[in-house]
Amino acid sequence: NEIKLFCPATVANLSCGFDVLGLCLEGIGDEMIIRKSNEKGIRITKITGADLPLETEKNVAGVAGMALLNHLNLEFGFEIEIHKKIKAGSGIGSSAASAAGIVVGINELLGNPLLRKELIPFAMEGEFLASVSYHADNVAPAILGGFTLVRSYDPLEVIKIKSPKDLFVTIIHPHIEVKTSEARSILPKEIPLKTAITQWGNLGGLISGLYTEDYELIGRSLQDVVAEPYRKNLIPEFDNVKKVALENGALGCGISGSGPSIYTLNKSYKTAENVANEIKKVYSKTKIGFDVYTSKIC
Numbered sequence: 022n023e024i025k026l027f028c029p030a031t032v033a034n035l036s037c038g039f040d041v042l043g044l045c046l047e048g049i050g051d052e053m054i055i056r057k058s059n060e061k062g063i064r065i066t067k068i069t070g071a072d073l074p075l076e077t078e079k080n081v082a083g084v085a086g087m088a089l090l091n092h093l094n095l096e097f098g099f100e101i102e103i104h105k106k107i108k109a110g111s112g113i114g115s116s117a118a119s120a121a122g123i124v125v126g127i128n129e130l131l132g133n134p135l136l137r138k139e140l141i142p143f144a145m146e147g148e149f150l151a152s153v154s155y156h157a158d159n160v161a162p163a164i165l166g167g168f169t170l171v172r173s174y175d176p177l178e179v180i181k182i183k184s185p186k187d188l189f190v191t192i193i194h195p196h197i198e199v200k201t202s203e204a205r206s207i208l209p210k211e212i213p214l215k216t217a218i219t220q221w222g223n224l225g226g227l228i229s230g231l232y233t234e235d236y237e238l239i240g241r242s243l244q245d246v247v248a249e250p251y252r253k254n255l256i257p258e259f260d261n262v263k264k265v266a267l268e269n270g271a272l273g274c275g276i277s278g279s280g281p282s283i284y285t286l287n288k289s290y291k292t293a294e295n296v297a298n299e300i301k302k303v304y305s306k307t308k309i310g311f312d313v314y315t316s317k318i319c
């Protein structure tokens with residue numbers, strides 16, 4: 022009647038996969054405890070690690086959970102405790118972790134009446150509260166694990182992508198604020214054909230590289246010519262971090278989601294740790310505080 026869950030952080034989007042491609046991090050995430058209760062609905066009893074509303078309808082997890090409960094039409098409800106470890110606004114899917122966690126947890130407690138994939142639309146309801154846009158690029162990998170691709174939004178079709186075993190992620194989170202709404206508003210509404218060709222060539226190359234475990238191809242394909250040229254201006258030292266990461270063996274480097282976190286993909290844990298140590302030095306020379314993580318893909 023009770024479940025304790027790890028709710029993973031996610032990198033989405035991932036460079037050339039703007040709004041469609043994401044990955045799930047094994048080593049960074051929140052904790053959630055969900056208990057069955059005789060009272061209908063969702064009651065959030067405790068939140069630690071962040072100043073977030075306890076009111077169900079104002080909380081991402083509350084909204085996602087209620088969307089699922091309304092669908093299942095249950096005669097009972099749930100109490101939840103959320104222990105946030107992922108900082109809000111860091112660009113590694115803090116709200117998605119809560120939205121995904123509650124729907125996965127409730128489904129598990131009920132003996133999995135729904136498939137994992139079928140939970141995505143309910144988690145998206147929670148994401149909508151946080152970002153006022155229906156996007157699945159974070160909740161999909163948080164629910165399914167690994168890499169995921171949103172092939173289509175209407176109708177929703179999410180594909181799980183194979184993940185090579187020796188791929189590790191480094192994240193650096195500079196403590197500055199980048200609002201997703203601003204990071205979206207600075208993007209051009211239309212892109213030239215030449216830019217689109219480069220982007221979809223890279224996305225195809227990346228997916229192929231993931232399936233064939235061709236690390237060089239993964240590295241060459243991790244380019245974003247659509248959003249990064251504009252968004253990088255919101256992240257101080259972005260170009261330096263990227264240069265240092267690539268010089269120290271990262272396969273590729275880009276903005277995690279809408280930022281401000283920056284991610285690198287690396288072949289082997291050792292390289293990922295080395296890259297983490299080197300990119301740290303970039304922000305150490307500034308007044309900007311930061312966190313660094315190295316993680317497996319879950």
Ligand code: HSE
Pocket residue numbers: 033034039040041156158159201204205278279
């Ligand atoms: N795909 C979204 C963006 C993710 O890049 O704007 C934001 O979390």
